[in-house]
Amino acid sequence: MITIDFDSEKIYKTGRTPINLQNFRKPLGRVHIIAERCKECGYCWTYCPKEVLEKSDYVNKNGYHPPRVKKGRENDCVACGMCEAICPDFAIFVEEIKNE
Amino acid sequence: MVEEIVHPKDAYLRSDRFPHIWCPGCGLGIVLKSYVDAISKLDIPYNNHVLVSGIGCTARLPGYANVDSYHTTHGRAIPFATGLKIVNPELQVTVISGDGDLFNIGGNHIIHAARRNMDLLVVCVNNFNYGMTGGQHGATTPEGARTSTTPYGNIEHSFNLPYIMSSLGASYVARWTSLHVRQLTRSIMKAMKIRGFSFIEVISPCPPNFGKYNRFSDGLSQMQFFYENSVLDNNADLSEAYIDFTGKRPLIVGEFVHRIRPSYIDLEKELIRKAMEEP
Amino acid sequence: MNKKLIKPGNYFMNGNFACAEGALVAGLNFYAGYPITPSSEIMERLSYRLPQVGGHFIEMEDEIASMAAIIGASNAGAKAMTATSGPGFSLMQENIGLAVITETPVVVVDEMRGGPSTGLPTRVGQGDIMQAMWGTHGDHEAIAYAPSSVQEMFDLTIKAFNTAERYRQPVIVLTDQVIGHMSERLVVRDLSDYEIVERELREYPDPIGKVHDFSRDFVPMVIAGKGFHYNIDSLTHDERGYPSNDPMVEEVMVKHLIEKIRKNEDKIVEYKEYFLDDAEIIIIAYGITARSSIQAVRELREKGIRVGLFRPITIWPIPKKRIMELSERVNAIYVPEINFGQYSHAIREFSKSPVYEIPFPPGKVPDPKRIVRMIEGGS
Numbered sequence: 001m002i003t004i005d006f007d008s009e010k011i012y013k014t015g016r017t018p019i020n021l022q023n024f025r026k027p028l029g030r031v032h033i034i035a036e037r038c039k040e041c042g043y044c045w046t047y048c049p050k051e052v053l054e055k056s057d058y059v060n061k062n063g064y065h066p067p068r069v070k071k072g073r074e075n076d077c078v079a080c081g082m083c084e085a086i087c088p089d090f091a092i093f094v095e096e097i098k099n100e
Numbered sequence: 101m102v103e104e105i106v107h108p109k110d111a112y113l114r115s116d117r118f119p120h121i122w123c124p125g126c127g128l129g130i131v132l133k134s135y136v137d138a139i140s141k142l143d144i145p146y147n148n149h150v151l152v153s154g155i156g157c158t159a160r161l162p163g164y165a166n167v168d169s170y171h172t173t174h175g176r177a178i179p180f181a182t183g184l185k186i187v188n189p190e191l192q193v194t195v196i197s198g199d200g201d202l203f204n205i206g207g208n209h210i211i212h213a214a215r216r217n218m219d220l221l222v223v224c225v226n227n228f229n230y231g232m233t234g235g236q237h238g239a240t241t242p243e244g245a246r247t248s249t250t251p252y253g254n255i256e257h258s259f260n261l262p263y264i265m266s267s268l269g270a271s272y273v274a275r276w277t278s279l280h281v282r283q284l285t286r287s288i289m290k291a292m293k294i295r296g297f298s299f300i301e302v303i304s305p306c307p308p309n310f311g312k313y314n315r316f317s318d319g320l321s322q323m324q325f326f327y328e329n330s331v332l333d334n335n336a337d338l339s340e341a342y343i344d345f346t347g348k349r350p351l352i353v354g355e356f357v358h359r360i361r362p363s364y365i366d367l368e369k370e371l372i373r374k375a376m377e378e379p
Numbered sequence: 380m381n382k383k384l385i386k387p388g389n390y391f392m393n394g395n396f397a398c399a400e401g402a403l404v405a406g407l408n409f410y411a412g413y414p415i416t417p418s419s420e421i422m423e424r425l426s427y428r429l430p431q432v433g434g435h436f437i438e439m440e441d442e443i444a445s446m447a448a449i450i451g452a453s454n455a456g457a458k459a460m461t462a463t464s465g466p467g468f469s470l471m472q473e474n475i476g477l478a479v480i481t482e483t484p485v486v487v488v489d490e491m492r493g494g495p496s497t498g499l500p501t502r503v504g505q506g507d508i509m510q511a512m513w514g515t516h517g518d519h520e521a522i523a524y525a526p527s528s529v530q531e532m533f534d535l536t537i538k539a540f541n542t543a544e545r546y547r548q549p550v551i552v553l554t555d556q557v558i559g560h561m562s563e564r565l566v567v568r569d570l571s572d573y574e575i576v577e578r579e580l581r582e583y584p585d586p587i588g589k590v591h592d593f594s595r596d597f598v599p600m601v602i603a604g605k606g607f608h609y610n611i612d613s614l615t616h617d618e619r620g621y622p623s624n625d626p627m628v629e630e631v632m633v634k635h636l637i638e639k640i641r642k643n644e645d646k647i648v649e650y651k652e653y654f655l656d657d658a659e660i661i662i663i664a665y666g667i668t669a670r671s672s673i674q675a676v677r678e679l680r681e682k683g684i685r686v687g688l689f690r691p692i693t694i695w696p697i698p699k700k701r702i703m704e705l706s707e708r709v710n711a712i713y714v715p716e717i718n719f720g721q722y723s724h725a726i727r728e729f730s731k732s733p734v735y736e737i738p739f740p741p742g743k744v745p746d747p748k749r750i751v752r753m754i755e756g757g758s
Contacts, residue, residue, distance in 0.1 A: 032105050039124035042320045047279075064124070085137075085281040088129025089119060090107045114610070117621060147606040152451070155613075163610050163622065168603045170454065171612045171622070172447065173477050179411075179444035183451025183459065184603055186435045187409055191455065191604050209447075212440040368435065375430030376383075 029079025029094040031069055037091035038066035044083035044092050052076045053083060067092065112136035114166050121160060125311075125319015127278030127304030131225055132161050134281055135196065138288035139167070150193045152181040154206060157231040157306075158198035175206030178213045181220050189219065189365045192292055199226040199240040203259055207239070214268035217296040219365045223288070224261060224299065225278075227306035228343075235309025242344040246313040261301045263338040266357045271296030273357035275341070277303040277326040280353060287355060296363040303343070303351070314345055326351060383431045390565040394532040394558045395420035395462075397565050398488060399428060401536035402460050406575055407486075408434035409457035411448035413441050413467060416500040417556040418490040421462040442467035446474035446487070453483045454611065456580070456602040458540055462488035464556075466497060468507055469514070475549050476515035479636060481611050482591075482600070484543035484578065486536070488552040490559040491666075491717075493741030503556040504741030505666060505717035509724075511551050512695050518633050520640035522647060523551040523695040525665040529563045535692070541576035542647065546640060547600060553694055555717070557667040557744055583607060590620040593635040596642060640696065649692035650701060654680065658687030660754060661705055662713045663726055665691055668745050672715055675750035686754060694722065699729040706730040715750050717741050 031053070038060060044067050045053040056068035069077070079096040107115070113136065122128045139149050151162035155174035162169035172180045177195045185193045195202075202210050202224045213220060229247050230236045237247040239259045246253055265273045272294045276284045284302060291298035305311055305322035316322040331350035341352045385400040392400075399421045402410075410429055412422040422438070429436040435452070439445040442463050449459035463471060468489045478485050491507045493499025507514075511523045522542055524535040536552055543550040581587070581599040583606040590609035592598045601607045614622035615629045623629075640647070654676055655661065664672040669690045679686040689705060691698050706712060712730050714723035715737035727734040737753045739745045 034105060034107060037119050039119070041125040042318075043125075043323065046320060046323070062119070085133060085285075086130060086279070087133070088122065088126055088278075090109060090113065090115075090129065090133065093107050093109075114621075147608075148604055150603045160622075163612065166608050168605075168608055169610045170451070170481075170603075171610065171614060172450075173473055173613055176443060176447035176474060176477075179439060179447035180451035180454075182437070182439075182444075183409065183411065183448035183453070183457075184455045185451075186437060186448075187452045187455035187457040187459075188604055208440050209444050212444070372430045372433055372435075376433055378431065 027079045028075060028097045029077035030097055031077055031083065032093050032095060033066055033068065034091045035060050035066040036062075037089045038064050039089050040064035040066070041088060043086045043088070047086050048083055049080060050076050050078055109133065109136050109140070112140055112166050114164055117164055120164055122157065123308050125305055125307040126157070127227070127302070127319070128158055128161060128225060130278045130281055131196065131223065131284070131302050131304065132164055134285040134288055135194070135223070136165060137285045138292065142289055142292060144192050144292060148190055148192050150184060150191045152177045152184065152193060152195045154197045154201035155232070156198040156201045157227075158196060158225040159201055161196050175201055175204070175209065177201065178206060178209040178220065178222065182213060182218055185219055185365065186368065189369075192221075193219075194221045194223065194292070196223045196225065198231070199224055199228070199261070200230045200238045203261065204239045211264070211268055214265055214270045214297045214299065216364045217269060217271060217361050219295055219297070219363045221288070221291045221298045221300070223302060225302045225304050226261065227304045227310055229306060229310040231306050231309050235306070235313065245310070245345065247310065248313070258342070260338070260342045262299075262341055262356050265299040266338050269361060270299045270357060271359055271361055271363070272298035272355075274299070274355040275301040275303070275353050277330055277351070277353060278305065279323050279326045280330070294358070295366060296361055384570060385567050387567050387569045390567065391562055392529060392565045393420065393560060393562040394526070394529045394554065395560070396424050397529045397533040398462070398536045398552070398559070399424035401533035402486070402540065403428060403432060404570060404573060404575070405537040405540035406458045406577070407460050407540070408432070409449060409452035409459040410434070410461065411437050411439045411445040411452070411459070412461045413439055413445050413463070415442070415464045415467045417492055417559050418462040418464050418488060420559070421488060442470040443474065446471040447477070449485045450474060450478050450481065450483050453485050454481070454603055456578070458484075458544070458578070460486040460488065462490070464490045464492050464500075465494050465504070465507055468510060472510070472514040476517060476519065477613050478549035479515065479519045480613055482547040482636070483549070484547050484600075485549045486539045486543055486552065487549060488536070488554065491553065491555040499742055501556070502742045503667060503717055503744060505555055505668065506721065506741065507553065508694060508716070508718065508721040511553050518637060520637050521551065521695040522546070522548060522640065522693065523553040524692060525694045526552065526554050526558055527666050527669045527690065528558070529561065529565050532558060533565055533567070537573055537575070541574060544576045544578045546643065546647070547597060548640065555666045581607070589618045591616070591618045593618055593631050596639040644696045647693055648696055648698045650698045651690045651692060653688040653690070655687035655689065655705065657685050659685045659709055660711050660713065661687045661689050661709050662715065662750065662754075663689045663691065663702070663722070664715050665694055665722070668715050668717060668739070671745040671747045672750060674747035675754070678747060678751050679754060682755070684754065697725050697729070702726060702729045703731065706732045711735060713737055713750070713754055715739060715745055717745060
């Protein structure tokens with residue numbers, strides 16, 4: 001399996017497009033939120049590099065607002081896993097969707 | 101909204117104890133995540149992992165990880181872990197405890213464990229104060245910082261942990277913040293493979309205590325401070341790696357030391373072999 | 380049997396060496412300690428002897444670390460021991476509590492010297508009697524053996540290991556500087572004659588399904604690295620090992636810790652009686668003071684005073700039933716000790732006849748003449 005560093009800046013700053021770009025697909029992630037574990041620290045929506053998360057209106061049993069995926073940004077998650085890694089409460093994880 | 105789903109790391113956790121006791125914005129959950137992430141990726145047999153801690157907020161961490169865990173007395177995690185490791189060198193013994201536990205009350209033990217090059221991984225989560233008891237100042241509290249027992253600002257000089265550990269001969273010394281979560285995981289994985297004493301300092305926010313007293317309104321604002329001021333420098337002059345929260349000094353992070361020195365367990369094995377061969 | 384253990388025969392040996400050799404016979408394989416007069420010879424001997432039998436010896440940075448290390452070692456499956464004296468014993472107290480709450484078998488040898496504080500490092504005292512029982516905070520029961528000869532240093536050290544393993548409890552060998560430093564005859568029997576209790580270990584998968592079972596006095600111990608993934612906690616914990624601040628959980632746990640010893644007190648308690656059949660007065664003494672007392676008993680009997688000696692071998696638990704029985708048929712109980720009254724307080728609680736103290740200041744072996752004089756004057 002070929003892995004590619006999807007550092008978009010690196011690719012676009014050079015102004016060139018790799019000739020085999022069509023062989024690669026931007027990964028797509030699906031965010032799962034365990035709402036009742038969330039303590040609303042805000043790390044996931046602050047440090048999501050694609051800015052797909054935001055604070056929701058829902059209030060969990062401990063009185064916190066868990067995150068949600070922004071409307072219309074459902075397909076922008078690239079499954080980088082930052083939200084999962086930075087969440088101190090094990091309340092969010094990302095599943096990479098393999099086949100489309 | 102509520103999804104009946106299981107977190108992929110729950111297999112490595114005592115998930116029936118969740119949500120954990122730590123405050124919103126506390127970095128300890130992130131360290132726990134890095135630890136379980138590291139052990140899930142390593143080829144060390146899962147049953148060999150042992151977590152030992154002293155007392156404090158950080159010391160509650162082993163209670164949430166689904167490995168053999170020991171929550172001991174205040175400051176005494178390292179000698180306890182020393183006993184475990186010497187008797188059964190197969191164990192991968194990790195001590196995760198706080199700065200107060202490891203460097204104030206337990207300061208004597210950590211310097212001697214490093215001097216012996218005892219085969220332990222020590223992860224010190226540094227939040228610059230005693231969190232569990234209400235944010236009193238300790239040996240790592242930066243000069244000038246306010247805590248519940250330094251209402252006029254801290255007049256004491258503070259410890260520079262990587263500098264201390266490096267000078268004592270630790271085999272591996274690194275420092276990250278709880279924002280450097282991937283680097284921290286890689287660091288733990290690397291340190292577990294090292295024979296000898298490994299030390300990782302994790303700078304972590306403490307929103308209701310240290311943060312509140314020192315103009316960080318919540319965990320996020322302290323995280324943002326780490327984000328803006330952290331400088332990766334593996335070859336840093338550690339004598340300059342002090343931390344303050346003035347923003348004038350860079351928060352130096354990185355893997356500072358990785359050296360090979362005979363470890364205690366290796367040397368002891370040789371000693372016992374010789375002694376047993378004597379007629 | 381390991382070939383490098385002490386061979387059967389007669390030896391002229393000091394108490395500290397006898398203690399070290401006894402520990403090896405009992406199966407010691409981890410020692411952590413910190414030098415302190417008068418117990419250092421135990422450590423010196425073991426630094427040489429333990430590696431020979433494949434055991435682990437480490438000199439720690441202080442007594443606190445030594446105590447923590449032996450509890451860690453025991454949790455990895457080793458029979459572990461440390462030895463110290465007064466000031467070091469004080470430092471160990473917190474972690475003795477850790478061994479109690481985690482039900483970890485360990486042996487602590489305390490050789491009493493004069494105190495308080497640094498006191499008289501090279502001279503005898505018996506001031507740690509109450510500390511052995513009440514030194515660590517919180518409710519618990521203590522087990523302490525008091526050898527009064529080199530032979531007993533050997534025999535009771537073995538017994539201390541057995542008791543620790545059997546009851547999953549820290550056991551103290553509470554001796555004094557004179558017993559540790561004096562040399563006398565030690566008879567070592569064939570090693571197969573000694574009862575050695577091996578630890579009952581739990582096998583994975585766990586038939587109990589939880590780390591503790593407070594409804595039973597004893598469950599086999601869980602050690603690290605076997606796949607149990609249990610939490611062993613110094614906080615008040617439930618049967619799963621999870622910490623709790625519920626007073627109900629505390630009640631169940633502490634009751635278990637105390638009851639497991641109290642229920643078995645009759646099996647643990649040991650004592651020796653000398654000339655008690657017709658005694659009207661008894662002396663209760665332990666350690667080196669018992670040796671002075673037996674001399675005093677002989678002298679008093681020559682003078683026609685019917686005195687006997689009761690020597691508790693387990694200082695804790697105190698042989699309360701026997702003391703109660705004896706106190707009913709004697710006129711007085713005298714308690715000579717190298718302190719200003721410690722064990723006498725405990726005896727008074729169970730005695731039906733008056734208890735008189737014969738305090739000896741720390742520093743020298745109690746003079747039998749003084750015991751004789753006190754009893755002559757009092758009876």
